[in-house]
Amino acid sequence: xxxxxxxxxxxxxxxxxxxxxxxxxxxxxxxxxxxxxxxxxxxxxxxxxxxxxxxxxxxxxxxxxxxxxxxxxxxxxxxxxxxxxxxxxxxxxxxxxxxxxxxxxxxxxxxxxxxxxxxxxxxxxxxxxxxxxxxxxxxxxxxxxxxxxxxxxxxxxxxxxxxxxxxxxxxxxxxxxxxxxxxxxxxxxxxxxxxxxxxxxxxxxxxxxxxxxxxxxxxxxxxxxxxxxxxxxxxxxxxxxxxxxxxxxxxxxxxxxxxxxxxx
Numbered sequence: 001x002x003x004x005x006x007x008x009x010x011x012x013x014x015x016x017x018x019x020x021x022x023x024x025x026x027x028x029x030x031x032x033x034x035x036x037x038x039x040x041x042x043x044x045x046x047x048x049x050x051x052x053x054x055x056x057x058x059x060x061x062x063x064x065x066x067x068x069x070x071x072x073x074x075x076x077x078x079x080x081x082x083x084x085x086x087x088x089x090x091x092x093x094x095x096x097x098x099x100x101x102x103x104x105x106x107x108x109x110x111x112x113x114x115x116x117x118x119x120x121x122x123x124x125x126x127x128x129x130x131x132x133x134x135x136x137x138x139x140x141x142x143x144x145x146x147x148x149x150x151x152x153x154x155x156x157x158x159x160x161x162x163x164x165x166x167x168x169x170x171x172x173x174x175x176x177x178x179x180x181x182x183x184x185x186x187x188x189x190x191x192x193x194x195x196x197x198x199x200x201x202x203x204x205x206x207x208x209x210x211x212x213x214x215x216x217x218x219x220x221x222x223x224x225x226x227x228x229x230x231x232x233x234x235x236x237x238x239x240x241x242x243x244x245x246x247x248x249x250x251x252x253x254x255x256x257x258x259x260x261x262x263x264x
Contacts, residue, residue: 017060020231024065026055032067032077034084050075050086057100061123066109068097074111074125090125093117099180101141103148103162110148112138118150118165131165133158140181144191151178151195157205173215175199179225186233194236196224202238206254214254220246235259 009029016023016037023035023042032048032055053071060066065077065084072095078087092111101110103120108128111119114137119130134152142149147168148160155178157171176198184192189209196202202224204216222241229236236248236256251257 012055013057015059022060024058024060024067026058026067028054030055030069032058032065032075034065046084048077048084048086050089053096056096056098059100059102061102061106061109064123066100068092068100068111070096072097072113074109074121076123076125088125090121092119092121092127098137098139099141101143101148104143104145110141110143112141112150112152114138116152118148118160120162120165129165131160133160136177139177139179140195142181142183142193144183144193149181149183149193151181153177155197157181157195169213171205171213173203173217174201176223179223180227182227182229184229184233184236185231192233194227194229194238196227196238196240198223200224200240202227202236204236204254204256216254216256218248218256 009027011025011027013026021037023037025033030051034046036043036045051069051073053069055067055069058067063079067075072091072093074092075089076087077084096114097111099112109121116132116134116137117130118133118138120128122128133150134154136153138150138152140151146162148162151157155174159169161168174197178195178197181195191207194202194204200221202218206214220240224240226239239245247259248256249259
């Protein structure tokens with residue numbers, strides 16, 4: 001399956017909705033492209049235009065789409081009659097929003113910004129709280145239970161308490177800038193998330209109640225750019241090198257093995 005953006009614009013990020021029937025792309029030309037997915041066919045449905053700068057990230061939040069751009073603008077698009085229309089657009093700050101996430105209950109939007117701050121925003125665009133998280137910029141955000149996870153260009157991963165953004169833990173296992181972090185969906189009560197870095201490795205962190213984080217390091221040999229979990233949390237995809245990707249499956253409580261699945 002391949003996706004054409006219908007022009008020469010670079011697609012910075014892709015996401016899909018909960019049931020996998022829709023896909024949205026964040027584009028360099030300031031647009032958000034919405035695609036319909038059916039079997040192996042991907043058809044462009046809408047081209048959403050409001051941003052005046054490159055759109056760095058996009059995500060589905062229930063029936064809504066949230067997008068963010070390099071000029072600090074956050075837009076929320078609502079579904080009306082099978083199509084998306086602009087609901088609200090706010091300036092979060094004078095700078096770029098690198099990455100988006102949401103709190104575990106989906107009630108707040110997380111913005112990882114180029115100035116190194118994590119900003120928490122309401123679904124109506126109201127700034128709720130923020131903290132300085134990473135020197136040189138925040139590159140990944142996520143959440144589990146009442147905690148938030150961030151990673152950044154400073155090579156660290158940090159865990160914050162959602163209620164007051166107090167720092168709970170700082171992990172320093174990468175040797176270069178971290179490009180992404182993703183929390184694994186799982187029903188087992190443990191915390192699992194993955195990070196990937198310019199150092200050519202991804203790390204899977206696992207923590208059960210009352211224990212410290214266990215670490216599984218996956219060496220790719222080239223700078224890593226993206227990590228993504230399957231919906232059930234049973235597989236981890238890692239993007240690395242020049243458009244390459246590999247899929248890993250659990251091989252014991254804290255180990256991972258490469259899958260025979262061939263990434264397109």
